[in-house]
Amino acid sequence: MLHAITWGSFFTALLLSTAAYYSILCLLFYRNKLFQRMRQKGPLVAIGLLSSIALHAQDGNAGITQANTMIRNYYADGVNLMYAIAAILGLVGAVKVYREWNHGHQQEAYRAAAGWFGSCVFLVVVATVIKSFFGI
Secondary structure (H helix, E strand, O other): OHHHOOHHHHHHHHHHHHHHHHHHHHHHHOHHHHHHHHHHHHHHHHHHHHHHHHHOOOOHHHHHHHHHHHHHHHHHHHHHHHHHHHHHHHHHHHHHHHHHHHOOOHHHHHHHHHHHHHHHHHHHHHHHHHHHHHOO
8 A cells, every 4th residue: 555655755745744844933933023024015015916816817617626636636645645654653653662661661651652653543544534524
């Protein structure tokens, strides 16, 4: 099942998720400076965005249909990627639990096992629920 995922698609997804994570962090840490700059140059940016939207207006139904088709085609690859990430989380979690257990911290090992196992189960269940909910 995991043989359908290529290393290129795996690293692309990893790169995109990392970029999104750091973008959110930068937004959280520098939001005051960002909002201050938006107040200074906001009207100019808004006029530019509105003019570009008016110039590139297209048929919305065709775009939505194309996006729907593309997402449905990529769903199987996304599920395989989620299974691969769950497998990696399972291996990392097993090592962490083993380390805690051997250091004599049984309570922490139980908590770590519950957390790591829960994250793996969550990823597998999300793929199944999305498939049944949206009928993909």
